[in-house]
Amino acid sequence: MQTSSLSQLATDRNKKNMKAAVYRSHSKDPRQVVRIEDIDVPKIKSHEVLIKVDAAAYNYNDLWGIWGEPIKIPLPHISGSDVAGTVIEVGDDVSKIRVGDRIVSHPNLTCRVCYQCTSGREYDCSDRLVWGFQTGPLWGGFAQYTHLPEVNVVKLPDSVSFNDAAAISMVGMTAWHMLVTRAGIRPGQTVLIMGGGSGMGIAGIQIAKLFNCDVIATAGNKEKMDKCIKLGADYVVNHREDGWHRKVREITNKLGVDVIFEHIGKTVFPQEVGLLKMGGTLVSTGATTGYDSTIDLRYLFFRGINLLGATQGTKAGLEEVISWVSKGKIKSVIDTVLPFSNMVEGHVKMADSQLFGKVLTTPQRL
Ligand SMILES: [Zn+2]
Incomplete structure (x- = not known):
């Protein structure tokens, strides 16, 4: 020094x-x-x-x-x-x-x-x-x-600025916990990142791409949709438009998705559950549009889906995120x-x- x-x-x-x-x-x-x-x-x-x-x-x-x-x-x-x-x-x-x-x-x-x-x-x-x-x-x-x-x-490694570190810490740790620790994402899976333009979604898109997943992001307006693609999302859909979930299904050739990264809540939850593949996983960390949602329970047992909750994350997860930021693979x-x-x-x-x-x-x- x-x-x-x-x-x-x-x-x-x-x-x-x-x-x-x-x-x-x-x-x-x-x-x-x-x-x-x-x-x-x-x-x-x-x-x-x-x-x-x-x-x-x-x-x-x-x-x-x-x-x-x-x-x-x-x-x-x-x-x-x-x-x-x-x-x-x-x-x-x-x-x-x-x-x-x-x-x-x-x-x-x-x-x-x-x-x-x-x-x-x-x-x-x-x-x-x-x-x-x-x-x-x-x-x-x-x-x-x-x-x-x-x-x-x-x-912090010297290559990570104070601004970048403060900007990524909570959202990076939480998104890492959702996708890596809870949902256990694997390379090649199809991952739906809801609210890709939010702080959480920005981290979620980048982590899913780090695992070489096919990423479908959603956003609420054109400007945010364009930014999701720039961040690395392969496809983007406007979740405020009627039939948004049908567009996601078309993108997957009607196969559905392996993992859903969810924090929006009741306005989208029932449709999301219908988008999961057999044995697919939805992981939720919030419900900004409301928490009293309903789902068709037949999806739960006939398709053997996993509905997971997540809040915050671990210090080890934060250390992993900071390490990827230092390598330029996750950007604040x-x-x-x-x-x-x-x-x-x-x-x-x-x-x-x-x-x-x-x-x-x-x-x-x-
Ligand atoms: Zn304790």
């Missing part, structure tokens, strides 16, 4: 105050409650690291926190689950991470002791909290400095980077379905 950056780290370590995006009450309009405040730099516990945050990405979780729905969260609150930056201090019990390491956050806080955690299913830990969403008071990523347990950070797609002084606009943008890629803010650049 160069002398200049060492002295910069020392300066950062001695800082007592920082700017953070704080809200102290709930509102449907983030502009009413989220304020940039000067607060104390957090103190770390012995198993934690202190991080100088360079880039932080937005997620829908952040909006749920600000709304106070569907679950209650600690107040006052700092949102933000995806950050990338530099470690500037480590606790006495930290063993693998060093001051100066470039890292990205792994936002699943779990016990690491229970049966689920020790059998590789940390996402099923009954103590699991999503950092920045369920944690606090004042413990999240939209701040100039933050802290995490050593086990919740992943080292960034829609907007906002200065921190205007970070509240990122929350407003998240409600905009025209986004293509992640929204970021840069807490060191006001």
